[in-house]
Amino acid sequence: MSFKANGDPPAQFDIVKWLFLNDGSTVSRKVGSFDESNEENQLYINSSADLWSPNFPEMPRSLCSEPCSPGYRKSKIEGEPPCCYDCVQCGDGEMSNTTDAVTCVKCPEDQKSNRQKTDCVPKALNYLSYMDTLGASLASAAIILFITASVVLGIFVKYWDTPIVRASNRNLSCLLLISLMLCFLCTLLFIGRPTKIFCLVRQAAFGIIFIISVSTVLAKTLTVIIAFNATKPGSKLKKYVGTQLAIFIVSACSLCVTLICVVWMASSPPFPEADTYSETDTIILLCNEGSVTFFFCIIGYIGTLALLSFIAAFLAKDFPDRFNEAKNITFSMLGFCSVWGAFVPAYLSSKGSRMVAVEIFAILSSSAGLLICIFAPKCFIIFLRPELNTREIVVKRS
Known part of the structure; x- marks a missing residue:
């Protein structure tokens, strides 16, 4: 016999099955034992004993609820x-x-x-991919518009000395076409998985190239106004007729937006970011603009130049037919301002790949509007109404 540290003897218990029958009687039966002094088999259950039957087909549960399954x-x-x-x-x-x-x-x-x-x-990754229907459609549209602008540029180079090309200030027209081609191509930087390089380059490239396009349209409009008023007797605007004023306008506007982009990239540059909170099932891969203020500053700058171009072109739309390019610019700037006016609320209310798609659509649609409204009438005259071009040559030679 042995005792524990406190003087207690080893525990010895009988395991008894009690059955409480419906007639009020009880039946007990020993089915095992627990003997703390038996180290080899402290707990013993007689496996041959009828533990639960005949009253219970299986082990009774001590819970009144079914077990909760995984999940x-x-x-x-x-x-x-x-x-x-x-x-x-x-x-x-x-x-x-x-x-x-x-x-x-x-x-x-x-x-x-x-x-x-x-x-x-x-989680699934959410970004505007070339493999998605939306991304592939926007990329295809950008390439088609780039090819179209390239063809128009080739037409202008081929018919470089024709009156219709000379009357449209051919140097500015070529600069506008080249900038539109770059606008179409820069949208490809917005498609695909965001990386550090793409996030840094795409907004700066978009801002600078787009400002060149809009400032070129503004320069073309002011050139038309100055050329018309310079023909009046005693006008002091004759000294401004030529390409120097246009070059100054495009250079000044481009330099201004370049400085904004440099300050933006130096102080708070864009960077790739993974948004895991906006949607429960997906991770949104996007470019954090770093500073929303600089981004909308560029958008506002573009809108201001577009609005000035629209006002100037609208005032010049009633000039004689040989200066009728102002009418085309008026329609192009009207569409341009409408697109970017609708862009801001649509951009702010979108998330993930849709936000990027909204910006790409705004770039493509506004650039396509400039290409169609300004250059489609000239191509129409060159190919479908060549007699108008010839007639103007005869008048000018006479």
């Missing part, structure tokens, strides 16, 4: 004993992989719970 957690029922509970499925971004889990485990930021809420799986 669910236990939720206490108010006013009921702790053994009674409801099973509540884990929420989005949570999982449980055990039975009767007390709480659900939150998935990492870059993962989501599967449909059964039993495991965490990686």
Whole structure:
């Protein structure tokens, strides 16, 4: 016989099965034992004993609720004993992989719970890809418009000495066509997985190239106004007729936006970012603009130049027919301002790849408007109404 540290003898218990019958009687039967002094077999259950039958076909449960399966957690029922509970499925971004889990485990930021809420799986990546229908459509449109602008540029070079090309200030027209071609190409920087280089380059390239386009249109408009007023007797505007004023306008506007971009890139440059909070099932890959103020400063600068071009062209739209390019510029600037006026609310209300698609659509549609409204009438005269071009040559030679 041995005793414990406090003088207690080893515990010895009989494991007894008690059955309480419907007639009020009880039946007991020994089915095992527990002997703390027997180190080899402290707990003994007689496997041949009939533990539960005939009254119970299986082991009775001590709970009044079914066990909660993986993907669910236990939720206490108010006013009921702790053994009674409801099973509540884990929420989005949570999982449980055990039975009767007390709480659900939150998935990492870059993962989501599967449909059964039993495991965490990686989130899908959301960005405007060339493999998506939207990205492929925008990229195809950009390439088609680039080819169209290239063809128009080739037409102007081929018919360089014709009156219709000379009357449209051919140097500025070629500069405008080249800048439009670059505008179409710069949209390709917005498609694809955002990287550090693309995030740095795309907004600066867009701002500078677009300002060159709009400032060229402004220079063409002012050239028309100055050329018309310089023909009046005693006009002091004759000294401004030529390409020097146009070069100054384009250079000054481009230098201004270049300084804005340099300050932007030096102080708060754009960088790639993964947004894991806006959507529960996807990770949005985007370019954080760094400073929204600089971004909308460039948009406002573009809008201001476009509005000035529209006002100047509208005032010059009633000039004689040989200066009728102002009418085309008026329509092009009207469409241009409408597109970028609708861009701001659409851009701010979009998320993920749709935000990028909105900006690409604004760039393509406004640039295409300039290309069509300004150059389509000239190509029409060159190919479908050549007699107008010839007639003007005869008049000028006479």
